[in-house]
Amino acid sequence: MSARISDSAVRRLSLYLRMLRELGRGGVELVSSSELAARTGATSAQVRKDLSLFGSFGKRGRGYAVGPLRETLEEILGLTQAWRVCLVGVGKIGSALLGYRDFEARGFDIVAAFDSEPAKIGREVFGITVSPVSELASVVRERGVEIGIVATPPEAAPQVADALAAAGVEAILNFAPTELQDVDGVPVRTVDVVLELEGLSYLLSAARRRDAADGEPA
Amino acid sequence: MSARISDSAVRRLSLYLRMLRELGRGGVELVSSSELAARTGATSAQVRKDLSLFGSFGKRGRGYAVGPLRETLEEILGLTQAWRVCLVGVGKIGSALLGYRDFEARGFDIVAAFDSEPAKIGREVFGITVSPVSELASVVRERGVEIGIVATPPEAAPQVADALAAAGVEAILNFAPTELQDVDGVPVRTVDVVLELEGLSYLLSAARRRDAADGEPA
DNA sequence: CTTGATTTGTGAATACTTTCACAAGCCCAC
DNA sequence: GTGGGCTTGTGAAAGTATTCACAAATCAAG
Numbered sequence: 001m002s003a004r005i006s007d008s009a010v011r012r013l014s015l016y017l018r019m020l021r022e023l024g025r026g027g028v029e030l031v032s033s034s035e036l037a038a039r040t041g042a043t044s045a046q047v048r049k050d051l052s053l054f055g056s057f058g059k060r061g062r063g064y065a066v067g068p069l070r071e072t073l074e075e076i077l078g079l080t081q082a083w084r085v086c087l088v089g090v091g092k093i094g095s096a097l098l099g100y101r102d103f104e105a106r107g108f109d110i111v112a113a114f115d116s117e118p119a120k121i122g123r124e125v126f127g128i129t130v131s132p133v134s135e136l137a138s139v140v141r142e143r144g145v146e147i148g149i150v151a152t153p154p155e156a157a158p159q160v161a162d163a164l165a166a167a168g169v170e171a172i173l174n175f176a177p178t179e180l181q182d183v184d185g186v187p188v189r190t191v192d193v194v195l196e197l198e199g200l201s202y203l204l205s206a207a208r209r210r211d212a213a214d215g216e217p218a
Numbered sequence: 219m220s221a222r223i224s225d226s227a228v229r230r231l232s233l234y235l236r237m238l239r240e241l242g243r244g245g246v247e248l249v250s251s252s253e254l255a256a257r258t259g260a261t262s263a264q265v266r267k268d269l270s271l272f273g274s275f276g277k278r279g280r281g282y283a284v285g286p287l288r289e290t291l292e293e294i295l296g297l298t299q300a301w302r303v304c305l306v307g308v309g310k311i312g313s314a315l316l317g318y319r320d321f322e323a324r325g326f327d328i329v330a331a332f333d334s335e336p337a338k339i340g341r342e343v344f345g346i347t348v349s350p351v352s353e354l355a356s357v358v359r360e361r362g363v364e365i366g367i368v369a370t371p372p373e374a375a376p377q378v379a380d381a382l383a384a385a386g387v388e389a390i391l392n393f394a395p396t397e398l399q400d401v402d403g404v405p406v407r408t409v410d411v412v413l414e415l416e417g418l419s420y421l422l423s424a425a426r427r428r429d430a431a432d433g434e435p436a
Numbered sequence: 437c438t439t440g441a442t443t444t445g446t447g448a449a450t451a452c453t454t455t456c457a458c459a460a461g462c463c464c465a466c
Numbered sequence: 467g468t469g470g471g472c473t474t475g476t477g478a479a480a481g482t483a484t485t486c487a488c489a490a491a492t493c494a495a496g
Contacts, residue, residue, distance in 0.1 A: 005424075006453075007417065014416045015397055032473065041397050044473090045455055052475055060474040061462035077416050078423025085415075096314035097411070102395070106412050107419075147418055170425075171418040173411075177320070179233055179259050187421050189414045193315070193391075196407045197303075197326050198232040198295050199225060200365060200389040203405050205296025206223075207388075224483070250443065262443090263485055270445055278444040279492035 009050050013073055015040040016047065020070040032063035079107050086112040086145045086169075088160050089152035090120050090130050093175055097151060099126040111143045116156070133160070140167040147171045154178040161188065227268050231291055233258040234265065238288040250281035297325050304330040304363045304387075306378050307370035308338055308348050311393055315369060317344040329361045334374070351378070358385040365389045372396040379406065 019039045023031055033051075034044035042050075051057055051064075054076055058064045074080050085108050087094055097103075098113060113128045114136050115121065121132050131139055140148075148164035150157050150172060157176035164172055165183040174180050174190040182188050237257045241249055251269075252262035260268075269275055269282075272294055276282045292298050303326050305312055315321075316331060331346045332354050333339065339350050349357055358366075366382035368375050368390060375394035382390055383401040392398050392408040400406050 005420075008453080010417050010420045011413060013420075014413045017416075018395070034473085039397070041399055043455070045457095046453095048473090048475060049454080056475065058474050059462065060460070061472050063473065076420070078419040078426075079416065081423075083415075083419060083422070092314040092317045096310040099310045100411070102412060103415070106415070108412075108415050146422065147415070170422055173414055173418060177236070179257070181259055187418060189418060191409060191411060191414055193318070193409060194320060194324050194326075195229060195232050196391055196409055197301075197321070197324070197365070198235075198297065199228050200391060200405060200407060201296040201301060201325075202223075202228045202231075202294070204301070204364065204388050205299075208296075226483080252443085261485070263487095264483095266443090266445060267484080274445065276444050277492065278490070279442045281443065 003053070005053055009053065010077070012040065012042055012046070012050055013077060015042075016050070017070060017073040017077065017079075020066050020073065023066050024070055029066055030063045031066055031069075033058070036064070082107045082109050083147050084109055084111045084143060084145045085147045085149060086110065086114065086136075086140060086143075086164075087128075087149040087151060088114045088133065088136070088164070089150065089156070089176075090115040090123075090125055091151065091153075094149075094151035095125055097149065097175075098128055101126075108147070111145060112139050114139075133163075136163055137167040140164070140169060145169055147173065150174045150176055150180070152176055161186075221271070223271055227271065228295070230258065230260055230264070230268055231295060233260075234268070235288060235291040235295065235297075238284050238291065242284050242288055247284055248281045249284055249287075251276070254282070300325045300327050301365050302327055302329045302361060302363045303365045303367060304328065304332065304354075304358060304361075304382075305346075305367040305369060306332045306351065306354070306382070307368065307374070307394075308333040308341075308343055309369065309371075312367075312369035313343055315367065315393075316346055319344075326365070329363060330357050332357075334370075351381075354381055355385040358382070358387060363387055365391065368392045368394055368398070370394055379404075 016036055019036060033047040037044045037047045057069050057072055087097060087110055090098070090113055098110060103110060110128055113125065113130050114133045115130050116133045120130050123130050146169065148169040150160050152160050154176045157174060157178045157180060161172055161174065161180050161183050165186045170186060172186055172188045174188055177192050177194055180188045180190060234254055237254060251265040255262045255265045275287050275290055305315060305328055308331055316328060321328060328346055331343065331348050332351045333348050334351045338348050341348050364387065366387040368378050370378050372394045375392060375396045375398060379390055379392065379398050379401050383404045388404060390404055390406045392406055395410050395412055398406045398408060
């Protein structure tokens with residue numbers, strides 16, 4: 001019952017949930033594993049296996065009830081509560097994230113923002129007032145922040161992550177192009193755009209090498 | 219020699235490369251697999267295995283020569299050339315990406331930007347003039363764009379991706395929260411911030427469930 | 437030249453994930 | 467109520483990825 005669930009399985013659960021919400025809005029009440037699979041890029045067996053890690057939610061011969069399964073997945077993913085989030089680094093990317101109102105709709109409330117640059121302190125960005133990083137610890141504690149977003153330059157990221165963890169943040173989302181080891185048991189996810197582009201670059205140049213070797217097919 | 223290389227291996231190669239550049243700037247000339255591993259969150263065996271997929275670059279008893287290995291990895295990842303990139307959707311995230319000058323430094327030149335909103339057409343954002351999406355096909359062809367970035371709302375993303383593929387783009391980086399199947403053999407990577415946050419939410423609530431079950435330890 | 441301290445490169449072993457394939461269950465039609 | 471068409475849930479099989487562990491290579495010291 002409590003085997004560790006892989007990151008990729010959790011990621012797929014999020015995708016299933018997204019699709020279930022869409023189906024629900026469209027009034028659909030029942031969905032089969034193969035429909036869900038087709039719409040999320042998975043296979044039907046994978047959908048069933050992923051869901052079976054947590055229980056038995058479908059009806060044989062019929063499929064899954066959209067509403068109840070949606071609620072179950074929200075429960076599993078911890079989305080029945082709102083999480084309190086803070087953001088450190090109100091630069092270009094940080095500001096864009098503050099303005100991304102989808103977060104709130106998805107249960108992630110940004111309740112504080114920090115920057116080290118004096119010119120930015122006190123400024124209000126998309127409804128959030130920017131505080132000085134020196135107040136990070138106290139504000140995080142006061143407002144019960146659970147998730148921290150790091151959107152600073154790479155040099156500052158490790159210290160900021162440490163400070164967040166020390167202040168009691170329980171998980172970190174990192175946008176700085178730096179590998180941040182899990183700090184003190186606090187899980188870190190990194191979103192690294194350059195890394196993604198380099199992954200595509202690899203695919204393209206590998207394809208070109210292959211084409212060249214195979215005599216440049218059509 | 220030409221077994222398929224996994225995405226995760228390629229991602230690690232990018233991290234090694236990043237670290238090698240840093241070491242090179244610091245004047246370091248030789249690095250061992252275990253040093254590289256410690257700095258990138260991998261294991262030394264993994265570093266050696268990843269590199270051995272492409273050849274034999276180290277010296278037994280000594281380690282890897284920083285400069286030459288950096289060049290080899292740049293070659294493997296296709297980073298010895300500059301890639302031409304376009305961006306579709308000049309909203310909050312799109313603008314932030316246009317301003318992210320690191321792209322150019324890493325060999326990804328943004329040579330065009332598109333939007334469907336008339337108010338944005340012709341405006342110059344961080345040095346790039348916004349063109350109407352109606353001109354996407356012609357501009358992509360004219361300027362030889364190889365990689366397309368999708369930063370539109372989710373509803374528009376699938377059509378935009380199709381249009382990019384049809385116009386001859388060879389790879390797509392997607393920021394819209396929509397699963398985009400690989401279009402017509404064009405590889406797609408998706409960066410989905412909400413998905414990452416939901417992954418963290420899962421970890422947090424799983425940890426809490428565990429704590430509650432184990433009688434709330436310290 | 438030999439010894440010893442390193443560190444690579446890599447088969448073999450382990451661990452993890454995905455896919456297969458089918459019995460068990462469900463519902464509709466008659 | 468019985469038959470037939472579907473679809474789930476899940477062990478077993480296949481496929482991938484990671485880790486282990488060690489022979490082969492390198493170099494410095496004496």
